[in-house]
Amino acid sequence: MVKSALKKIYTALIFTFLYSPIVVLIIFSFNSSKSRAHWTGFTLDWYVQLFKDQQIMGALYNTIVIALIASIFATIIGTFAALGIHNMKKFGKALVMNITYLPVLNPDIVTGISLMLLFIFAKVELGFFSMLLAHITINIPYVILSVLPKIKQLNMQIYDAALDLGATPMHAYRKVIFPQIMPGIFTGFLLAFTMSIDDFVISFFTTGSGVSNLAITIWSMARRGVNPKINAMLSIMFASVILLLLIVNNRMSRDGRKEKLT
Template sequence: MVKSALKKIYTAMIFTFLYAPIVVLIVFSFNSSKSRANWTGFTFDWYIQLFKDQQIMTSLYNTIMIALIASVCATIIGTLAAIGMQDMKKFTKAMVMNITYLPVLNPDIVTGISLMLLFIFANKQLGFFTMLLAHITINIPYVILSVLPKLKQLDVRVYDAALDLGATPMYAFRKVIIPQIAPGIFTGFLLAFTMSIDDFVISFFTTGSGVSNLSITIWSMARRGVNPKINALLSIMFASVILLLLIVNNRMSGDGGRKGKIK
């Protein structure tokens, strides 16, 4: 009984430590004053001013466009790479896997400066396109690591059976392989999208003047003091992520329930 109570208290403390700052941020996004210490009244003014701020809206557009394009490209490349790695010999596969882990383990500042030097060496002007290429590069390993476990669970005999029944390799790939590894592909896409939105260091080193995403804009605004518009922006981002997670969990639960009924 005591052990169970201690576990609950410990869990509550962990969640309080993690989410209390976010709750404070959301509460003060409705504060009528710019003060970060005193509550002076409830207002939606900061949210209204947020959508009137052209700099933030431009940064939001850049962030979403780069995140979407980079996630789609990284998901396609990463999925094909994972499928190719699955059939490699043990030593070759282990070597390629270690190389794949390097961008994940490598400090962001090293990756950011390396990519910046590469773009300068290739005579590419830093801007939207270079930031997009950088985001695709850093997201590919996360997609590979999400898809590989699903490929290990894949029953190759189903694919062989489809070929024996007259299906072409491409048709069998689309109708047999892809549906079975779809959860890993979707997870990799979500992870890539989240990493792209969250990234600051690599974006900072690979962008040029006049092009910035939300993380760079928030950093530049925070240097002049925390503007309540930042609180409003981060509150909306947090609510969007929570809504996305609820939709994904609801969909996965629904798929699991349908599979259970079929069985």
């Protein structure tokens, strides 16, 4: 009984330590004063001013466009890469998977500087396009790692049966394989989208003059002091990430229930 109570207290302390700063940030995004220590009244002015700020809105546009395009391309490339890796022999699969893990485990600053040097060497102008290529590159491993578990759960006899019944390999993949691995593809897309919005270090090293995403813009504004508009923007970003996580978890729960029923 005492041990169970201690575990609950310990868990509560961990979550309090992790999320109390975010709760304070969200609360002060509604503070009528610029003060970061005293509550002076409730207001939505900072959210109104946020959406009137052209710099932030431009950064938001770049962030969403880059995240969407990068996620789509990374999902397509990562899905076909996962199918290819699954069909490899044991040694080749192990080798490629170890290479796939490297960008995930590699420090962002190493990846960012490496991509910057590559773009300079290849004479690619740093800007919107270079940041987009960087985001596609860093998102592909996350898609592969999301799709592969679903491929491993496949019953390949259904695919073989489709071929025996006269379907072409492409038609069998489109009608048999892809519908079964779609939950993994969807999860990979959402994960890639979230990682793209969240990224700062790699974006910082691969962008050029006049092009920035939200992470870079917030960092630039924070150097001059924490403006309440930053609190409002971060609150919206936090709420968006929570919403995405709820969608992913709900999707995974439904898939789990379907697998149990079948």
